[in-house]
Amino acid sequence: MDIAIILTYLAAMLAFGWWGKRRASNSSEYLVAGRRLGGVLYTSTMAAVVIGGASTVGGVGLGYKYGISGMWLVVSIAAGVLLLSLLFASRIQRLKVYTVSGMLKLRYGIDATGASGIVMMAYTLMLTVTSTIAYATIFNVLFGFDRTLSVVLGGLIVVAYSAMGGMWSITLTDVVQFVIKTIGIFFLLLPFTWSKAGGYDGIKERVGDAAFSLGTIGTGTIITFFVVYTLGILIGQDIWQRVFTAKSPEVARWGGVAAGVYCLLYGVAGALIGLAASALMPDIGSSDDVYADVAVHVLPIGLSGIVLAAAVAAMMSTASGALIATATVARQDVLPLVSKIFGHTQPGLDTSDPEADVRGNRLYVIVIGLVSIVLAALINDIVAALTIAYDILVGGLLVPILGGLVWKRATGTAAMASMAVGTAATLITMFVVGDVLANEPVYVGLVSALVVFVALSLTTAPTPPAVMKIWNERVSGKGTETAEPEVAPIA
Numbered sequence: 001m002d003i004a005i006i007l008t009y010l011a012a013m014l015a016f017g018w019w020g021k022r023r024a025s026n027s028s029e030y031l032v033a034g035r036r037l038g039g040v041l042y043t044s045t046m047a048a049v050v051i052g053g054a055s056t057v058g059g060v061g062l063g064y065k066y067g068i069s070g071m072w073l074v075v076s077i078a079a080g081v082l083l084l085s086l087l088f089a090s091r092i093q094r095l096k097v098y099t100v101s102g103m104l105k106l107r108y109g110i111d112a113t114g115a116s117g118i119v120m121m122a123y124t125l126m127l128t129v130t131s132t133i134a135y136a137t138i139f140n141v142l143f144g145f146d147r148t149l150s151v152v153l154g155g156l157i158v159v160a161y162s163a164m165g166g167m168w169s170i171t172l173t174d175v176v177q178f179v180i181k182t183i184g185i186f187f188l189l190l191p192f193t194w195s196k197a198g199g200y201d202g203i204k205e206r207v208g209d210a211a212f213s214l215g216t217i218g219t220g221t222i223i224t225f226f227v228v229y230t231l232g233i234l235i236g237q238d239i240w241q242r243v244f245t246a247k248s249p250e251v252a253r254w255g256g257v258a259a260g261v262y263c264l265l266y267g268v269a270g271a272l273i274g275l276a277a278s279a280l281m282p283d284i285g286s287s288d289d290v291y292a293d294v295a296v297h298v299l300p301i302g303l304s305g306i307v308l309a310a311a312v313a314a315m316m317s318t319a320s321g322a323l324i325a326t327a328t329v330a331r332q333d334v335l336p337l338v339s340k341i342f343g344h345t346q347p348g349l350d351t352s353d354p355e356a357d358v359r360g361n362r363l364y365v366i367v368i369g370l371v372s373i374v375l376a377a378l379i380n381d382i383v384a385a386l387t388i389a390y391d392i393l394v395g396g397l398l399v400p401i402l403g404g405l406v407w408k409r410a411t412g413t414a415a416m417a418s419m420a421v422g423t424a425a426t427l428i429t430m431f432v433v434g435d436v437l438a439n440e441p442v443y444v445g446l447v448s449a450l451v452v453f454v455a456l457s458l459t460t461a462p463t464p465p466a467v468m469k470i471w472n473e474r475v476s477g478k479g480t481e482t483a484e485p486e487v488a489p490i491a
Helices: 002-021 027-035 039-050 053-095 100-108 111-143 147-165 167-196 199-207 219-235 237-243 249-280 287-298 303-341 354-378 383-406 412-433 440-459 465-475
Strands: none
Touching (some): 039 053, 039 167, 039 249, 053 237, 053 287, 100 412, 111 147, 111 237, 111 303, 147 354, 249 287, 303 354
């Protein structure tokens, strides 16, 4: 029965992908769902993309190992969603761009900001690969498939429904995944595990008071979670692309707040499930196996299938969001930059032939999806690669992106120098420390980028008035999606 539930779920994802195909009539519909998602759809898709395998399987595993303190990973992600929604989402929604690099070009008026697309593409590609690898933990339990077959099966399904209808297909599947995750975590796994473990008193008697301490995981780890994940959420292409789908600034703000609150509760629930599992099954070898083991051994047949489907849903929602983000950045930012280096020009999105443009976007999703499957099948452990991508994303891009959103005096020269110095400082510190998983690189990168950004913004010529005019019109909601800033020279 569990296998039948998972197979039904996978078939449903393909069906919703086909349904979304009818709506993807041009690039705007394909990449950002026509910028017309209402509150329910927007909240569901935003919550789905940030709550992935790390938040679900990983969150339960951290709860198993550290007790209630294991919630801080997901709480830091929730904090990022809340900050983005309350402080920046309305402004981002009004910009009517497709990528984070598009925002940088609009704000600073320099084509060279397209180089940031390379960093963003590396980050979103690693996120896609990570989520694709995660399928193996569930498919191994259910089907007995080996790792490679599990990766290929799950990856092809995600590529198929994502490519068919783009963001519309992903949004429709995200809604289903959001519902399944909600039922699986809050209404099945949490109450069943706590009941079986004897409730608060029974769990406390078995595991002791330390499991209920908020600081067991360590203050340094908690701070690092907030620096890397909260700040990463603020500037990630996969998250911004969801903001672009909102039909109004109000939806982007309050729908995002609702998603952030949901993520906060999800993190607490995951830690509580892991805590109860540590009392019930204290001998599980790997924390990554806790979720699947508890689902199979604690829940009745049928209900365990729903809970396992919830884990697959979490992984697929993140994978599909990261996949379309990678494809968008590759076509919108990276390819034009590479073509320009070799003396060629590339047409932008929304050409006079919308159907051809959609086919082009679909091809990018398919090709990058296949690349991610191959990488996921070949690489056994990409924690280091993902950490490098996150550290460079935050250390190199956070300051010029947020600085451009909040500081009128910020200049393009300062943005470019800040990106270069922040990225270099992050990588050099990794080399000096000798550990890519260390906390120091991202801190050094952030501080270096901030110092350079402020100093050069105060000492170089302000952004040209023509560029700022278009920027201010967009931010106020009066600009048009086709208006382009005048490209300024770099000092």
